[in-house]
Structures are given as C-alpha cells and as structure tokens.
Amino acid sequence: MSPEARTTRARQVSGASVLVGAALVVAFLTVGAVGDWSFVLSFRGDKLITIALVACAVPLSTVLFHTMSDNRILTPSIMGFDALFVLIQTAGVFLLGSARVAQFDPRLVFAAELGAMTLFSLALYRLLFTRIARSLELLLLVGVICGVLFRSLAGLLQRxxxxxxxxxxxxxxxxxFSGASGTDQVWAAMLILGAGVWCRVRLPALDALMLGRNGAIAVGVDHRRLTFETFVVVTLLVAASTALVGPITFFGLLVANLAYRVLPGAPHRMIVPLAILFGFILLAGAQVVLERLLGFTGTVGMVVEFVGGILFILLLIGRR
Known part of the structure; x- marks a missing residue:
C-alpha cells in the first residue's frame, strides 16, 4: 500500500470510528435510562470514563510492547502483571479477610497495586537486562516464569x-469497569497523559525501533536507552489499567492486530490512535450490548478475553 493510499484509508477509518464511538457514547448514556437523569448520567459517565482510560492505556502499551519486542503476538501481560495483580488480591483476602480488605482506602489500594507491579517489572529489567545478559528475550522468558509462579501461588491460596x-x-x-473511584481515574489519566506525551515526542525514534536493533542503531537511535524508556512506559500503562479495572490479557492484542490489519506497515502516528479508537468501540459497544440490550450480568472482560484468546490461537497457527 502506498503512503498516499494509507493516509487516505487512515482518515476514512478514523472518521468512521469517531462517528461510531460517538453513537456508542450516546447509546451507553441513554439506552434504558429511567429515573433521575442526573444520577443516571453521573453513574454511567463514571463508567464511561473508566472505559475510555482503559481503551487508551491498553492499546498504547500493546503497540509499544510490540515495537520493543519486535513481535506482534506477545502482549505486555506476558511479563506477569495480571498474575501479580491476582496474587496481591488473593493474598490480601487470605491474610486479612474480605471484610478487612473492603475497609481499606481505595486510593491506597490503587497506589499499592500500581507500585508493586511497577517495582516488580523495573527490578526484573535492572537485574536481567542491564546486569546479566542484556537480552530482551531472556527478560520476557523470566517474566513468563514469574507469571506462572504468581498464578501457582494465587491458586494455592485460593484453595x-x-x-x-x-x-x-x-x-x-x-x-x-464499575469499581474505579474518581481519584483512581485521575491518577490513571495522569499516567496515560504522560505516556501519550512521551510517545508523541519519541515517534520518530519509535518508528526507527521497528527496524530492529541493528537498523535503529544504524540510523542514530540509542537502542538501549529507548528500549528502557519504552519498557518503563509500558509498565506504567499496564500497571495503571490493571490496578484500575483488573486484568484484561488479550484486549490489547485484539485491537492492535486489528489496527495492523487495517493499516499494514503504517507508522505509530497512525496505528496508535486507530488502535485506541478500536479499543473504545469494542469496550463501549460490548458494554452496551451486554448490559443495555441483552441484560446480562457477566463482565465485558470475560467476552473480550474469549474473543482475544481465539485471535491469539489463530495468530500462532498463522505464523507457526
């Protein structure tokens, strides 16, 4: 696809996605609304803000992780963030009891979960990537092992x-998407905004990073420093979204690969906004269909995980 054709398609798809997203916002806020409109709009508006934050954080972190790892099948959750989140929740209920945990200030819980996941990933990066092997593949492998360990410990405590x-x-x-407090949303929004500003500044270097280590170095990019910065940004984004709503393993993989398919070979300035739009449409649309039209009590995360898991299997089969 030529650059001109890619730009035209990006504008067309982005414009259509914005219209669909606006229609979903109206449907989410109004469909099935009864009683006091001020209460309904406030309650649904808070949930919509959470959906928008997750739709920004997860696709952005996934696209950056794909650029850093040079692999579009992996997700940031491979580092064990979701397993660590489940282990923290399980250990809290096991040691203190659900009644005691429910009494904690949600702001402190959010900060503790965010800090634990961030410290874990940075410690892992410093130990493996900067001191031992300087191998991204080894870093990801140890992240997988830690994730298995965390899941095993959480499973033991749950039994x-x-x-x-x-x-x-x-x-x-x-x-x-209904349990996040206003303070949590503010902190998550600040982290996402900071990550977005960094991404905007580093767009040329991120495009060069797609050339691989040797290609990036050949065009004058400090590959080691940029990899570390990208890893930190991905860590903060994943930790913020996981602490905000819980683990959604395959959501980023789903919307990122959809953006790759629509705009093959496109730079980050096109891929990232399109992935975010697709993410918002997926989450808001699924929430409208499940809650407003079908009246299901299940969570959107379960549906997204099911569809994303199927896509993950298909990607593995397609790339052997």
Missing part, C-alpha cells in the same frame, strides 16, 4: 481460603 471469601475474591480479580 485454602473459605468458600465465601473465594466468592468475594472472584469479584475482585475479574475485570470490572
């Missing part, structure tokens, strides 16, 4: 806790 406590725990570990 030991009371069944009633386990039911409460299940509500805490599944992705939900």
């Amino acid at each position: 030991l806790i009371d069944p009633g406590e386990f039911l409460v725990l299940q509500d805490r570990v599944f992705a939900s």
Whole structure:
C-alpha cells in the first residue's frame, strides 16, 4: 500500500470510528435510562470514563510492547502483571479477610497495586537486562516464569481460603469497569497523559525501533536507552489499567492486530490512535450490548478475553 493510499484509508477509518464511538457514547448514556437523569448520567459517565482510560492505556502499551519486542503476538501481560495483580488480591483476602480488605482506602489500594507491579517489572529489567545478559528475550522468558509462579501461588491460596471469601475474591480479580473511584481515574489519566506525551515526542525514534536493533542503531537511535524508556512506559500503562479495572490479557492484542490489519506497515502516528479508537468501540459497544440490550450480568472482560484468546490461537497457527 502506498503512503498516499494509507493516509487516505487512515482518515476514512478514523472518521468512521469517531462517528461510531460517538453513537456508542450516546447509546451507553441513554439506552434504558429511567429515573433521575442526573444520577443516571453521573453513574454511567463514571463508567464511561473508566472505559475510555482503559481503551487508551491498553492499546498504547500493546503497540509499544510490540515495537520493543519486535513481535506482534506477545502482549505486555506476558511479563506477569495480571498474575501479580491476582496474587496481591488473593493474598490480601487470605491474610486479612474480605471484610478487612473492603475497609481499606481505595486510593491506597490503587497506589499499592500500581507500585508493586511497577517495582516488580523495573527490578526484573535492572537485574536481567542491564546486569546479566542484556537480552530482551531472556527478560520476557523470566517474566513468563514469574507469571506462572504468581498464578501457582494465587491458586494455592485460593484453595485454602473459605468458600465465601473465594466468592468475594472472584469479584475482585475479574475485570470490572464499575469499581474505579474518581481519584483512581485521575491518577490513571495522569499516567496515560504522560505516556501519550512521551510517545508523541519519541515517534520518530519509535518508528526507527521497528527496524530492529541493528537498523535503529544504524540510523542514530540509542537502542538501549529507548528500549528502557519504552519498557518503563509500558509498565506504567499496564500497571495503571490493571490496578484500575483488573486484568484484561488479550484486549490489547485484539485491537492492535486489528489496527495492523487495517493499516499494514503504517507508522505509530497512525496505528496508535486507530488502535485506541478500536479499543473504545469494542469496550463501549460490548458494554452496551451486554448490559443495555441483552441484560446480562457477566463482565465485558470475560467476552473480550474469549474473543482475544481465539485471535491469539489463530495468530500462532498463522505464523507457526
């Protein structure tokens, strides 16, 4: 596809996506609304803000992670963020009980979860990438092993806790867009805005990073420094979205590969906004269909994980 044709398609698809997103916002706020409109709009508006934040954080982090790892099948969750989140929630309920955990200030819980996931990833990066092997592949492999370890420990604790406590725990570990507080949204928005500003400044270098290590160095990019910066930004984005709503493993993989398919070979300035638009349409549309039209009580995260898991399998089969 020529650059001119790619630009034209990007404008057409982005314009159509904006219109669809605006229609979904109106439908989300108004369909099935009864009673006091001020309460309805406030309640649904808070959930819509959370959806928008996640739709910005997860696709951006996934696209950056694909650029850094030079692999479009992997997701940032491979580093074990979602498993660490589940382990933190499980350990809290196991040690303190669900009633005691529910009494904690949500702002402190959000900060603790964000800090734990960020410190884990940065410590892993500093130990492996800068001191031992300087191998991104080894870093990802150890991240997978840590994720398996965290899941195993969480599974063990879940088998030991009371069944009633386990039911409460299940509500805490599944992705939900209705539990985020205003303070959590503000902190997450600040992190996402900072990541967006960094991405905007570093767009040329990120495009060069797609050439691989040798290609990026050949055009004058400090590959090691840019890789570290990208890793930090991805870590903060994934930690913020996971602490905000819970783990959504395959959501970023789904919307990012959809953007790659629509605009093959496009630079980051086209791919990132399109992936974010697709992410918002997917989350808001699924929320409208499940909650407003079908009346289901299940979470959107479960549906997204199911569809994303199928896509992941198809990508593995396609690339052997």
